[in-house]
Amino acid sequence: MLANTLKKLSPNPKARRKAYWHSVKAICKKYNFEYYKPNLIWINDADFKAAQKEWPREFGMSNDRRFFLFNTAKRLHNIPGDSADVGVRFGSSSFFINKGLNDSSRTHHLFDSFEGLSEPTAEDHDKKSKVTAWKKGDICVEEAVTRKNLSMFNNCEFHKGWVPDRFPDVANKKFVFVHIDVDLYQPTIDSLKFFYDRVSPGGVIICDDYGFSSCPGAKQAMEEFFADKNETLFYIPTGQAMVIKQ
Ligand SMILES: C[S@@+](CC[C@H](N)C(=O)[O-])C[C@H]1O[C@@H](n2cnc3c(N)ncnc32)[C@H](O)[C@@H]1O
Structure with a gap:
């Protein structure tokens, strides 16, 4: 109009x-x-545009968050380790992390219930209204759909189950990139407790949900966990938060 x-x-x-x-x-x-102003360079980044063509799906993660994952991953070539995505849904975050790393000698590990969210706890309630945006089973996607979406990669390993049940599968691995996007307090803190010691120095942990009013529990988990650690928690205007492991 x-x-x-x-x-x-x-x-x-x-x-x-x-x-x-x-x-x-x-x-x-x-x-x-x-x-966003149209003269922002990242919007027209050639590598990112090529990756977007391979992932034309509109739903899920916004382009700025996709770019942040992609571009951060691209810059971690010298750091050893696999990558992990906890909270996968249709697979956008996994796609952009794995594309950015562009290294099939590293395994990309995907953790999801593929039955949606677990039960929210008191930490996930808005502090004022005492209401939560979520209920058990929300945003459920079948594993087969995500496997098909990511079939262009040959280095993906799926670990279907509730966090943290499948974490022992990767107990002996080191990680360069850990992405946590489970919206809730309990699986976020469980992921931090498991992965923190397994991230290589210079590697990153990114939480997608830190700056979203719908996910107060994820923010609380990040702040609680890093309160006594040496690393700085960087708050990105996209809503993501990042920690670079020392
Ligand atoms: C917001 S979605 C992830 C979005 C995804 N990172 C993307 O790029 O679009 C959250 C995912 O976390 C999963 N999830 C939530 N709580 C979980 C839990 N306790 N254990 C395992 N998976 C969980 C859900 O099944 C859902 O697929």
């Missing part, structure tokens, strides 16, 4: 683009949305 109105008002494409931009800015301001 907006496009048609602007087309009538301005036949000049350059002027129209400027008018679109001002309209989008005004809408964002009115509704308290954020927008």
Whole structure:
């Protein structure tokens, strides 16, 4: 509708683009949305664009979070270890981490119930309203769907089950990249307790849920766990949080 109105008002494409931009800015301001400026380099990063073509799915993780995983993984070539994704769903985070590492000699380990979320606990309730956004079984995807989505890789190992039941499968491994995206307190803290000592120095732990108001338990788990550690918890404006292992 907006496009048609602007087309009538301005036949000049350059002027129209400027008018679109001002309209989008005004809408964002009115509704308290954020927008990205079109001159941001990462949006047109050639490697990222090529990866996006291979993963055209719109649902799930936003592009800025995908880019952060992809680009961080790309820069960890010199650090030894496998990668792990705890909370996989359709597989977007796994796709962009594995693409960024681009090293099939490392195994990418995927942990998920493939039965959705576990039962939320008191930590997952909003501190004021005492209500949680989640219930057991939410955001469930079948393992077969995710396996098919990630069939372009030959280095994926699936560990279906409730966190932390399948962690012993990788007890003897070292990790360069651990991604935690399970939305809730208990599986987030269980993941941190297991993986922290297994991350190589210079490797990273990224929590997807840290800055989302729907996931207060994940934030609490990160803050509690890192309170007595030497590492800094970096809070990224995408909502993610990252720790670089010392
Ligand atoms: C937000 S989704 C993950 C999104 C995914 N990282 C992406 O890139 O789209 C959360 C996932 O965590 C899984 N999950 C939540 N709690 C779990 C638990 N306690 N044990 C195992 N998996 C769990 C759910 O099945 C779901 O697939």
